[in-house]
Amino acid sequence: MRRSSARAAELAPAPSTDDPILQFRNLSMDYTGRSGRVTRALDGIDASVGRDEFVTLLGPSGCGKSTLMKIAASVVRATGGEVLFEGRPLAKPTSRIGMVFQQPILMPWRSVLDNVLFPIEMMGRSPRKHAEQARELLELVGLKGFESAMPSELSGGMQQRVAICRALIYDPVLLMMDEPFAALDAMTREDLGIELLRIWSERRKTVLFVTHSIQEGILLADRVLVMTARPGRIAASIPITLPRPRGMDMVSTDEYGRYAQQIRSIIAGAGH
Ligand SMILES: Nc1ncnc2c1ncn2[C@@H]1O[C@H](COP(=O)(O)OP(=O)(O)OP(=O)(O)O)[C@@H](O)[C@H]1O
Ligand SMILES: [Mg+2]
Incomplete structure (x- = not known):
């Protein structure tokens, strides 16, 4: 074999x-x-x-x-x-391949941090191990302090920044x-x-x-x-x-x- x-x-x-x-x-x-x-x-x-x-x-x-x-x-x-x-x-x-669409398409029932960590969960990896990295990405895009906010509490632009973090968290090649x-x-x-x-x-x-x-x-x-x-x-x-x-x-x-x-x-x- x-x-x-x-x-x-x-x-x-x-x-x-x-x-x-x-x-x-x-x-x-x-x-x-x-x-x-x-x-x-x-x-x-x-x-x-x-x-x-x-x-x-x-x-x-x-x-x-x-x-x-x-x-x-x-x-x-x-x-x-x-x-x-x-x-x-x-x-x-x-x-x-990581993708950021024209619309952020976040899950309204999950916090900002949990939205960023979603792909990690989907890949069967430990979200806890990646939480620090997710926080760093959120800080990078100016969303420090919003980790536990819900998407509905964010402006459209802020939601899009969450989507960018979500695409970066699993380190895609493209x-x-x-x-x-x-x-x-x-x-x-x-x-x-x-x-x-x-x-x-x-x-x-x-x-x-x-x-x-x-x-x-x-x-x-x-x-x-x-x-x-x-x-x-x-x-x-x-x-x-x-x-x-x-x-x-x-x-x-x-x-x-x-x-x-x-x-x-x-x-x-x-x-x-
Ligand atoms: N699901 C669909 N069914 C039918 N036509 C579609 C569909 N999606 C896109 N189109 C058509 O395909 C063409 C290209 O659409 P597309 O969304 O790829 O353009 P775009 O360059 O991204 O435009 P924009 O800059 O406005 O986002 C348009 O004429 C649009 O009407
Ligand atoms: Mg388009």
């Missing part, structure tokens, strides 16, 4: 660490509405996310960003093409975030963006981050994937070589301005 599995491992070599963590190959998605009308949300998506890379996915409302994230999280199944995760076809949800800061005020949003970069540089996680803010898309990214309006396609993949660590002061630099201009013209061009 052991021999045959060792043999199988020989025959199917482990993907090289140079391989992208996530790959979309000719991916398409058609939604069939109740009336039977078919909406093509994604069309021929070819894109990849490399190990330790921070990729932002930027595009107008309705272009299929959430759809793409849901496919990668195995929440919905694509109608065409394939997704490879760590070199293998992605078949089912995995704890190696962190996918779908407009996690959309419900936050501009100031908190900038602070959390910078904070996220700090976490990312410390822990070297691979991140795929959806936004429709050009500024957020550029400041966070190693590479920006620009999507066009429905049906969603990848119009450009733009490496961002602004120095790190990054801060809001970069927004006034010429280099930043050139990136913003380039992205705006791609989006505007694609609209015609």
